[in-house]
Amino acid sequence: MLKIRCLLLVVFLWMSCTVSCQESNTKNNxxxxxxxxxxxxGTTTMNTANHFAEIVEAYHVFVNSGYKVDFVSPEGGAVPIGYIKTSDSIQKKYIYDATFxxxxxKTFKPEDIEASNYKAVYYSGGGAAMFGVPENEMIQNISTHIYQNNGIISAICHGTAGIVNLKMKDGTYLYQGKQVNGYPDIFExxxxxxxxxxxxxxxxTINKNGGNFMYSKNGWDKHYIIDGRLITGQDPTASASVALQVVKMLKKNNL
Structure with missing residues (x-):
């Protein structure tokens, strides 16, 4: 009887450890x-939105690589999406995916986010990215915390606007001395x-703050730049490429 109890205890402890480890992996993945x-x-009546392709193409790469994705916005709740092309197979897949x-x-508010749970940040673009996000100090703090704990900062197109105010503990800009990509003025x-x-x-702004903004003069050619743990892409065509490089770096560094 004692042997059976001991065996049951061992099985229980093993199962508890397995569940705990799985929860921990999910939490930090x-x-x-x-x-x-x-x-x-701005304050006009001209509509803008988050760029749907820049969201779903990166999302598709991340979830199919085994990562869980959460969304945060300055105010939380619903966010506008636009620039939708339903003839694109990936966009079509997700526009009709109710769960996605x-x-x-139901995006999270910044105060709902525990930065230590994340390995990387991805700033998506679209005209909407120029407003609300860059000046949000709570989102800035979340991103810099992740970066300073060996995480990755990534951005695509106008999403690069979201990193312009990111600073390290010593007050220097996170991208100071680094090459940065995003949507260039030449195409505006x-x-x-x-x-x-x-x-x-x-x-x-990137250049003024000590970064080195670089871009492809061709445009729409999947151009992106990697400089340390900062990965930035130029336009929607680089969305999947940026995500793939984030995954590659995470796996290389066993993160």
Whole structure:
């Protein structure tokens, strides 16, 4: 009888350890997507949104590589999506995926996020990314915490706006002395009304703060740049590439 009890105790402890380890792995095997709640360009009535392809193409790479993705926005809750192309197979897959779409309807608020649970941050773009996210200090703190704990910061297109204010503990910009990619001014139409609502130029701000903004003059050619644990892409065509490089770096560093 004593042997049976001892055996049952061993089995119970083994199962408890297994469950605990699985929960721990799931908890720490996460990537945080940063999106915006902004519906318009500035205070105008011109509609803007988060770029759907830049979200789903990266999301597709991450979840199929075994990572869990959470979404955070400055205000939490639903976020606008746009630039949708249903003829694209991946976009079509997710636009009709109720579980996925529910994630965009119920994004976390910054105060809901425990930074230590994440291995990487991914800033998605679209015109909405220029508003709300760059100046949000709580999101800045989350990202810098992840980075300073050997995590990865990644961004795509106008999503690079989200990193312009990221600073290290010593007050230097996270990207100081690093090569950075994003949507360049050369492809913006500065005479258009939409651009005049932008609070800053991504390219000019990165350079002013000690970064080295670089880009492909061809454009729309899957261009991205890796500089340490900072991975940035130029436009929607680089979304999957940026995500693949994040996964590659995480696995290489056993993160």
């Amino acid at each position: 996460k990537i945080l997507f940063v999106v915006s709640n902004q519906h318009t360009y 779409m529910n994630l965009l309807k 139409n500065k005479e258009k009304a939409y651009y005049k609502t932008f609070p800053f130029s991504i390219e000019e």
